[in-house]
Amino acid sequence: xxxxxxxxxxxxxxxxxxxxxxxxxxxxxxxxxxxxxxxxxxxxxxxxxxxxxxxxxxxxxxxxxxxxxxxxxxxxxxxxxxxxxxxxxxxxxxxxxxxxxxxxxxxxxxxxx
Amino acid sequence: xxxxxxxxxxxxxxxxxxxxxxxxxxxxxxxxxxxxxxxxxxxxxxxxxxxxxxxxxxxxxxxxxxxxxxxxxxxxxxxxxxxxxxxxxxxxxxxxxxxxxxxxxxxxxxxxxxxx
Numbered sequence: 001x002x003x004x005x006x007x008x009x010x011x012x013x014x015x016x017x018x019x020x021x022x023x024x025x026x027x028x029x030x031x032x033x034x035x036x037x038x039x040x041x042x043x044x045x046x047x048x049x050x051x052x053x054x055x056x057x058x059x060x061x062x063x064x065x066x067x068x069x070x071x072x073x074x075x076x077x078x079x080x081x082x083x084x085x086x087x088x089x090x091x092x093x094x095x096x097x098x099x100x101x102x103x104x105x106x107x108x109x110x111x112x113x
Numbered sequence: 114x115x116x117x118x119x120x121x122x123x124x125x126x127x128x129x130x131x132x133x134x135x136x137x138x139x140x141x142x143x144x145x146x147x148x149x150x151x152x153x154x155x156x157x158x159x160x161x162x163x164x165x166x167x168x169x170x171x172x173x174x175x176x177x178x179x180x181x182x183x184x185x186x187x188x189x190x191x192x193x194x195x196x197x198x199x200x201x202x203x204x205x206x207x208x209x210x211x212x213x214x215x216x217x218x219x220x221x222x223x224x225x226x227x228x229x
Contacts, residue, residue: 034217036156043117043204043220044156089156100146100158100169101206101218 002027004092006104013111019077021107023090026071030092034101035064035075038087044103047088048075080111115139117221119205125227126195134190134224136205145188146206146218147180149173156204162188195228202226 005024013019023033031052036044050057050064050073057064063076077084090104118137126132138145147159160170162180179191188207192199202225206218 036220041222043206043222045220046217049217100161100171101148101156102158103156105155 002102004090004102004104006090006107008107009105010108011110013077013080013109015080015082015111015113017080017111019075019080019084019109019111021075021088021090021109022072023074023104024070024072025092027092028071029094030102032093032099033064033066033073034091034093035062036089036091036103038089038106044089077109080109082111082113085109085111115219117205117207117219119203119221119224121224122222123225123227125229128197128228129194132192132195132226134192134203134205134226136188136190136207136221137186138188138205138207139209139219140186142207142209142219144168144208144210144218145180145182146208147190148204148206148220149201150204150223151201159190159203192226195226197228200226200228 007022034049035047037047038044048059048062050066052068055066061078066073088107091101093099093101120135145162148156150156158171160174160180161168177193181189202223204223205221208218
């Protein structure tokens with residue numbers, strides 16, 4: 001029940017295209033959903049996050065869509081660029097206590113010119 | 114920009130040896146975490162630490178693991194007797210608060226532990 005399922009495992013997108021990564025969770029206690037971006041040899045870096053009281057959050061080219069009833073959320077990267085090539089992790093945590101972040105399995109995105 | 118610093122970047126050890134991984138969290142942060150990532154797999158939570166004590170730990174964090182904040186700036190993870198399966202990237206993270214808007218966890222670049 002603590003898992004966050006993520007798909008696809010890998011994704012190849014042409015420059016300028018839209019990258020879409022999907023995640024699903026089961027634990028209804030989760031109420032904070034961050035996305036992390038990880039470049040090779042680096043730690044995960046927070047990219048964008050959403051709380052379940054909104055259905056969409058947009059920051060620049062990055063948009064999170066959230067469907068609370070379906071317990072699903074997704075990351076859309078508009079106008080994908082080669083510099084976006086990285087591994088993306090969706091994650092979830094709860095808003096109280098000293099809360100661990102539960103990560104999805106990761107999506108390796110490659111944006112080709 | 115403040116960052117979480119981890120040392121060393123790569124640690125090679127023999128099976129059965131003790132290792133200490135070191136982290137310097139962001140200075141005004143009060144909550145500290147260790148995660149690990151086995152090559153090609155997802156990032157897994159190990160332990161969280163607040164007010165000089167463990168607040169939560171995963172099933173991975175058994176008696177071979179311990180954490181300590183020996184002074185006002187360092188946060189360490191000790192593995193007493195390393196096993197081959199401990200080989201992984203270990204990430205330290207810190208957050209300003211444990212919950213709410215300031216529970217954004219900032220990750221260090223990691224220490225790659227190789228157990229031979």
